[in-house]
Amino acid sequence: MSQAAVNVPSGAPADPRIDPAPGAADEAILAKLAAAVGEDAHRVVRFRDNLRILVAPGRLIEVLTALKEKAGCAFLAELGGTDYLQYPDPDRQGTGARFEVHYVLRDLETAGMVVVKAGVDDPDPVLPSAYSLWPGADWMEREVYDMFGIRFEGHPDLRRILMPEEFASFPLRKDYPLRGRGERHNFTKLTREES
Amino acid sequence: MAVNPRKAGSELIVTPGDEPEMPEGVFVSTMDSVFSWCRKHSLWPMPFATACCGIELMAVGASRFDIARFGAEVMRFSPRQCDLMIVAGRVAMKMMPVLQRIWLQMPEPKWCISMGACASTGGIFDTYAVVQGVDRFIPVDAYIPGCPPRPEQILRSLMDIQTKVQRRGTTFGNEGLPELRARERYVLARRDAPAGAGVADERGSEDRFGYRLPGGPARLGLEETR
Ligand code: SF4
Numbered sequence: 001m002s003q004a005a006v007n008v009p010s011g012a013p014a015d016p017r018i019d020p021a022p023g024a025a026d027e028a029i030l031a032k033l034a035a036a037v038g039e040d041a042h043r044v045v046r047f048r049d050n051l052r053i054l055v056a057p058g059r060l061i062e063v064l065t066a067l068k069e070k071a072g073c074a075f076l077a078e079l080g081g082t083d084y085l086q087y088p089d090p091d092r093q094g095t096g097a098r099f100e101v102h103y104v105l106r107d108l109e110t111a112g113m114v115v116v117k118a119g120v121d122d123p124d125p126v127l128p129s130a131y132s133l134w135p136g137a138d139w140m141e142r143e144v145y146d147m148f149g150i151r152f153e154g155h156p157d158l159r160r161i162l163m164p165e166e167f168a169s170f171p172l173r174k175d176y177p178l179r180g181r182g183e184r185h186n187f188t189k190l191t192r193e194e195s
Numbered sequence: 196m197a198v199n200p201r202k203a204g205s206e207l208i209v210t211p212g213d214e215p216e217m218p219e220g221v222f223v224s225t226m227d228s229v230f231s232w233c234r235k236h237s238l239w240p241m242p243f244a245t246a247c248c249g250i251e252l253m254a255v256g257a258s259r260f261d262i263a264r265f266g267a268e269v270m271r272f273s274p275r276q277c278d279l280m281i282v283a284g285r286v287a288m289k290m291m292p293v294l295q296r297i298w299l300q301m302p303e304p305k306w307c308i309s310m311g312a313c314a315s316t317g318g319i320f321d322t323y324a325v326v327q328g329v330d331r332f333i334p335v336d337a338y339i340p341g342c343p344p345r346p347e348q349i350l351r352s353l354m355d356i357q358t359k360v361q362r363r364g365t366t367f368g369n370e371g372l373p374e375l376r377a378r379e380r381y382v383l384a385r386r387d388a389p390a391g392a393g394v395a396d397e398r399g400s401e402d403r404f405g406y407r408l409p410g411g412p413a414r415l416g417l418e419e420t421r
């Protein structure tokens with residue numbers, strides 16, 4: 001397990017009020033995870049009080065299952081996506097892929113929190129679905145699919161959730177223009193005669 | 196015209212020579228005009244309130260501004276009982292088919308007010324998801340500027356609608372304004388283009404604040420190329 005240093009500008013001492021270290025509850029989750037899946041399935045990055053666990057898509061379900069069943073993180077608090085296309089910071093401590101999907105897991109007993117991140121790349125981003133672990137991932141994965149076009153294999157009903165069914169683009173991708181590609185203009189027009 | 200011989204006492208009352216004489220207390224009008232006169236004082240609005248403008252619309256209905264003075268206080272939430280659609284607020288792309296369906300469900304004759312910057316032009320929400328003016332997709336009779344418009348403006352547009360009902364309303368329908376009908380015909384002629392068939396680049400204004408969006412210039416729909 002290669003652990004990156006806490007992300008502090010070089011030379012400046014870490015201010016614990018701004019950059020608190022991850023709590024003991026978070027570290028306990030890490031130890032239990034390492035005991036369950038070993039050290040080579042994931043990479044840990046620390047940023048402020050966040051513990052981020054970077055996983056390859058192939059071992060995502062294995063790590064999530066271990067976190068849920070062995071490490072006590074039974075609650076999926078958040079699931080979202082990000083597009084890092086043309087991201088300005090080259091030293092970003094991420095997976096290096098264009099898209100990242102993050103899963104925020106909480107241990108409701110110790111209030112521990114970890115963020116699991118899986119990166120996927122163009123042209124056909126696919127991740128395994130977490131629906132079998134948390135049925136609540138259903139709509140969250142649909143939203144990520146709707147906005148970024150990341151498909152979740154094993155999802156029971158992967159349809160668009162916010163945009164209209166006939167919408168053809170993935171609007172939160174960074175290469176999609178803010179004002180769209182003309183989709184909003186070409187509905188049927190009702191005239192006075194027809195209505 | 197000749198001076199009415201039987202009413203010699205009043206030199207001012209004249210009768211057109213080629214029209215039959217009227218008894219006193221009787222006047223002639225057209226059916227259209229009488230219907231419109233009744234109709235314009237009992238408009239039933241359909242409040243299509245999707246955003247903050249709807250709150251202002253509620254103020255108009257309440258006692259301080261009191262839309263009942265204009266005979267339009269019966270807000271119905273069923274389109275089948277309404278004849279005045281008030282689109283109050285922004286309309287998302289996904290809402291547009293709903294708006295059109297509700298408009299089609301309203302019986303003739305019917306009118307439409309596009310209330311506020313958002314309903315009329317998209318307002319500040321110039322993004323891929325928001326319709327840039329409902330008049331692209333349904334006929335609109337009156338527009339109200341403002342964000343949100345003052346209640347007085349809404350009452351004023353109601354009076355404009357009343358004027359329009361009196362002028363152009365007919366017994367069985369609402370003929371609309373000739374210039375709007377010309378525009379509707381223009382749009383009709385080119386509306387079968389496939390969805391997303393934009394033909395022009397955006398005005399180049401996305402980088403007007405000094406940054407360029409990574410998505411590049413947006414594409415416009417057919418309608419915005421004029
Ligand atoms: S015009 Fe202003 S008040 Fe009205 S819906 Fe738009 S943002 Fe809200």
